[in-house]
Amino acid sequence: MEYSCVELNDLPDEILLIIFKKLDNLELLYSFQGVNERLKKIIHDQTFTSRLSFLNRSFNKFINKFSSNIILNEFCLQILPKIRTKIEWLDLESESMKHILDAADYPNLYALGLYNIEEETAKCLFTVLFMYLDERLSSSMFKNQITTLIITIDPDKQERSTIANICNYIFTVFTNLTHLTFYDAAYMNNIRLLFNIPSSSFSSSSLLVLNIKVQTFDMCLYLLDGRFEQLRTLYTELANILSPSEIENQRKIPNLKSFVLSCMARTFYYNELILPLIYRMSNLEELDILNHMLQLKQFAFDIRSIMSIKNQMDLPSKEDIQQFTIY
Structure with missing residues (x-):
């Protein structure tokens, strides 16, 4: 054979x-x-070639996929320039993003994932003083082309001033942004973004979808105060829902079609905080619990309640169970 x-x-x-x-x-x-x-x-x-991811996920942060700088350099010199017109999405971590973004002009790039960002990196990427990228790249790609952006913050750089500055950089530079995902990279932690959001520069007239983790319910109210007038979808995860604040919670939100709010911590202020917010969303098509929303097509509901029994158990007796009849 x-x-x-x-x-x-x-x-x-x-x-x-x-x-x-x-x-x-x-x-x-x-x-x-x-x-x-x-x-x-x-x-x-x-x-x-349409989407290239240059990172792997470790226990609590993202790391460079290439263990050798030789491989990364060869990618930047030999491969990326040849496929640059076919690349539409890049996922990059902070250590290698400078080399990759500077390797070629990407005329069809519309989406960026930037992971383990800290304030100094953001300054290099998001301001007109780009320390590493030439002015042509900053003006054409960042300001006009990018419509989808994923930002994760370095878990070791969770400072309020850092978060606030990066938020301002994002909407100053990415002027055509429609989809934004913004959260901390340490997904195992309960840390959420906490920043001084009332800044007027933290706004966008083009943003349609926002996925963000924040610390408090106040942050959620700020996100829906009109600064994102075209927003259609909001996914937000809270660390806590505390007592009512003096933040305005009456303004209508007619453009919002989908709203997802999650919080693992218990709250005693559902009626005072959550319901007034939902009443403002008169045109929701996904989520909600109010029967006057005639446009509602999908509803996802998950509320966990805690009942204190003070060490008293009122379980049925054996005789009660024997007398129980199933019809």
């Missing part, structure tokens, strides 16, 4: 696509670069 050896290059394109989709995009691009023109055409397909 004769044995035949089938090499990778002998497989049809359809089979290669199935195999390559099981691999990490960066590893695929790096491993098969320069092999031959046929493989180059396949790995440069939009399937493998």
Whole structure:
């Protein structure tokens, strides 16, 4: 019986696509670069180049996917310039983002994930004084192209002034932003963003979707005070819902279609805080509990109650259970 050896290059394109989709995009691009023109055409397909993630998740933060600077440098010099027009989304962590963003001009880039950001990094990325990126890149890509942005804060840099400054940088620089996800990178912690949000520069006329973790219910009210007039969807997770404040909670929010509010801590102020906020959302299509909302199409409801029994248990007796009849 004769044995035949089938090499990778002998497989049809359809089979290669199935195999390559099981691999990490960066590893695929790096491993098969320069092999031959046929493989180059396949790995440069939009399937493998439209979104590139240069990070991995460790226990409490994001880390560089490449352990060697040699590999990163080769990516920036040899690979990214060749596929730059096909890249639409980049996920970057703070240590490598400078090299990757400066490696090429990305004319079709519309989404950025920036992880482990601290204030000094933000200054480099979000101001006109870019220390590392040229002015052409800052003006064209950041100000006009980016519509989707993910920001995670370095868990070791959780300072209120840092958060506030980064928030202001975001909406000053990303003028066409429609989708924003903003939270702390240490997902195992109960820390949420806490900042002096009333600043007038913390606003946007283009933002449609906001996903954010904040510390208090007051922050949620500030987010819905009109500074995001076009906002359609708000996902917000709170660390606590404390006593009512003097923040205005009456202004109508007619544009909001979807609202998700979650908080693991208990609250005694549901009627005083949550209900007045929901009443303001007259055109909700997802969520809510008020029967006068005629546009409501989907409702997700999860409330956990605590009952104090003071060591008294009133369980049914054996005789009670025996007399119970199921109809």
